[in-house]
Amino acid sequence: MKKTIIIYKQMIECRQSKSSIFPDKFTFPFLIKACAGLLLLDLGKQVHGHVFKCGLDLNYVIENSLIDMYTKCASMSNAHNIFERMAERDAVSWNTIISRYARLGQMKRARLIFDSMTDKTIISIFGYTRIDCYINALDVFLQM
Incomplete structure (x- = not known):
C-alpha cells in the first residue's frame, strides 16, 4: 500500500512537470484503498x-x-454525503455504509439506511452478521 502512495506522489510530481502520467478511473480506486x-x-x-x-x-x-476510505478513517459524515449523492448504488455501496454504522453501534442509522433499500438481498444482512447482531440479521432476513 505504501508503494501505491509513493507512485501517486511521483505521478503528481510528473504532472506538475507537464508529463502525461496521472491517475485515472482505474488507478484512483487502488490509491483510495x-x-x-x-x-x-x-x-x-x-x-x-x-x-x-x-x-x-x-x-x-x-x-x-x-x-x-471515509468509513475506515471514521469520517462518517463524508462517507454519508457521498452515499447520498450517488446516482447508482450497488451492494457494495449499501453494505459498506450499513456495516460501518452498525460497527459503530449506530444501529438505528444502519437500520434506516437498510430500510430505504429498494432491493434487499442476502448480502444486505452481512453488515449485521459481521458485528454479531444475529437477531437483527434474522429479523431483516425474515422481512425479505
Whole structure:
C-alpha cells in the first residue's frame, strides 16, 4: 500500500512537470484503498479533490472506494454525503455504509439506511452478521 502512495506522489510530481502520467478511473480506486488501509484521511481527502477535478466523482466504483476510505478513517459524515449523492448504488455501496454504522453501534442509522433499500438481498444482512447482531440479521432476513 505504501508503494501505491509513493507512485501517486511521483505521478503528481510528473504532472506538475507537464508529463502525461496521472491517475485515472482505474488507478484512483487502488490509491483510495491504500489511503483507507493506512488510515491516511488527509491524503484521502486530497485524492478525493483530485478525483473531483478530473470529473470522476460520479464514477460509482470510485464513489464506493471513497465511502470505504471515509468509513475506515471514521469520517462518517463524508462517507454519508457521498452515499447520498450517488446516482447508482450497488451492494457494495449499501453494505459498506450499513456495516460501518452498525460497527459503530449506530444501529438505528444502519437500520434506516437498510430500510430505504429498494432491493434487499442476502448480502444486505452481512453488515449485521459481521458485528454479531444475529437477531437483527434474522429479523431483516425474515422481512425479505
